[in-house]
Amino acid sequence: MGMIYIPVFILLFLICFCKSDDRLTPTKPLSPGDRLISSGGIFTLGFFSPTNSATNSYIGIWYNNIPQRTYVWVANRDSPITGSSSGKFLVTNSSDLALLDSKGSTLWTTTNKITTIEAAGTAAILLDTGNLVIRLPNGTDIWQSFYYPTDTVLPNMTAPLSSKNEGYKHLVAWRGPDDPSTGDYSMGSDSTSVLQVFIWNGTRPYWRRAAWTGALVNAVYRSNTGTIIFQTIERRGAEFYVTYTVSNGSPSMRVMLHYTGKVKFLTWNSESLSWDVFLEQPNTNCDRYDSCGPFGYCDGTEAIPTCKCLDGFESDGLNFSRGCRRKKELKCDGTDSFITLPGMKTTSFCTSGIEASTNAQQNAAATAHAPLMHMPT
Structure with missing residues (x-):
């Protein structure tokens, strides 16, 4: 030949x-x-x-x-x-x-x-x-x-947990499924508090992660893929940073701020040739910031999460976004007192005189699933 x-x-x-x-x-x-x-x-x-x-x-x-x-x-x-x-x-x-x-x-x-x-x-x-x-x-x-970043966090990408670091920008969702321009939803650190992460709809808070427990490393194991996802929080001087990593041999993984306002953890499924969502926030109305308005709270222990009023308050109309109002005016004669709200998660307090506009959520609803910046062990 x-x-x-x-x-x-x-x-x-x-x-x-x-x-x-x-x-x-x-x-x-x-x-x-x-x-x-x-x-x-x-x-x-x-x-x-x-x-x-x-x-x-x-x-x-x-x-x-x-x-x-x-x-x-x-x-x-x-x-x-x-x-x-x-x-x-x-x-x-x-x-x-x-x-x-x-x-x-x-x-x-x-x-x-x-x-x-x-x-x-x-x-x-x-x-x-x-x-x-x-x-x-x-x-x-x-x-x-x-x-x-645009709208995505990738493994080994380090982000600050406070907005004092001007070298890193917030995630900003796409305008729509085929429009990458700046959308309405953004996610990042709160400028007033270290270790507090929000999703905003415009300038209004839309979702807030649960309080940081102080754990420096957390991990989640996905049995169907054998993947371990690690969250590491590191302190550098006065700043805190978070990094996500995955175990060797894991499928592709990403965190995306969707144009609908939800933050999604996704892994690539090579069998279905699609992205599997294994965690997203907010996933119920109880997860949304101030979802029940002033002096209302979302009871996540119900079969269907329901807005209710704190003791001494009643609904301020059929639309719960207006919240609740007092049944009786305060007397301020020494007979009024404060009560504790165990197991409740409240929004930031904004006081005006003796009134404080709060929204409380049942802790069970807030911790039933892992928030973005705190993985369950």
Whole structure:
């Protein structure tokens, strides 16, 4: 049998064509149709258009080997490339990432303020964690997408439990299922209290996680997949940070703030080729912040969670969002007294004179399932 000779230049072409690249440099920008693929083939970065909005395109990161396209980060969510205009994603000579439209106008950029001399040899690298970093030649990362999340938390992504750290932004949900622009719901640390995490609907609190128990490491075991999910809380000076990790061999896992306002823990099911939701908050009306209005509480021990009034109060109409009102006015003659509310979870107190607008929830309802930042042991 005769030997078949293949020209060397053809072999080189095939090798280069099949090899994935995980980085951008100032001399090698990304154009529509091009992609970065992390070194282990886990994540992809490139241009995309949502299914119902082909006229708008974005730069995003998604899972490379999961057939259901799942975006975990979007750069220009509020500044899409519109119409038939093409774009270019590149590393600038000042060590910034920038997205330009076909006219050269900047739609999105980072701001690192590195001099040209320092920037020589800088690259943007897509890591197997899903993190996009800008790395100097000395190995220092001067920017990372994990500090500027969209709506998703990935394993090994560290987030502060107070908003004093300005280097990290809140999660903000998509506007809709196919619209990555800034939505109504956001989630992050409360600016007035360390270790208190909220979901907001606009500026109004929508959900609040249960109080931190003080445990530094918690874990959840999922028997159907053999997955162990760890939550680690670390203190750095006056700041607290939380990181989620998963055991080796676990399926892909993510935490997403859904456009409906729910935060969901999801794992990839390779048999059904879909994302399984194994925890979501809020999952009942009792979980919603101030769901029963002033002086009302949500009784989660009922078959159907029900709004009720505290002792001495009655419903202020059929709509419980208006809460409850006093049956009798306070006399303030020394005969009135305070009572304890055991097993109740209240909203933040906002006092005006002797009145305090509170909403109390039964503790059973609040702890029947694991809140976002506190996993059950």
